[in-house]
Amino acid sequence: MKKETHIYNLLKKFKIDQVDLGYAKYKLIVTKEVPENGVYGYTNPGSYVIFLHEDMDNGPARETLLHEITHALFELIGFTSDNEETKFEENNEDLTLKISRGYMLLINLNPKLMEILISSGEDDVK
Secondary structure (H helix, E strand, C coil): CCCCHCCCCCCHHCCCEEECCCCCEEEEEEEECCCCCCCCEEEEEEEEEEEEECCCCCCHHHHHHHHHHHHHHHHHHCCCCCCCCCCCCCCHHHHHHHHHHHHHHHHHHHHHHHHHHHHCCCCCCC
């Protein structure tokens, strides 16, 4: 049984079941069956769903959630391809600008999610 301060329990407590990226709201699904075998998280940009494996400790679950949100963010800023090996020719400043603006949008549209995601997982979320 997960502690009350586990990220999944905090998501339930604050009724957070999606990530708003402005152009789409990605549904969060915590499940035993992640669509891609052998992974702890998976983002489907076509159906706007983020899957998270339910059997993770708090730290890895937080990191995986942020990792999957970052996949969705990359979709937002145009870093997407059907080929995982595609290389993008952005310089450091252009890439930093796009990512930082994407994260500002993410933070502004999802303040409670960001608060609980960056919390220590202890009783510092109200």
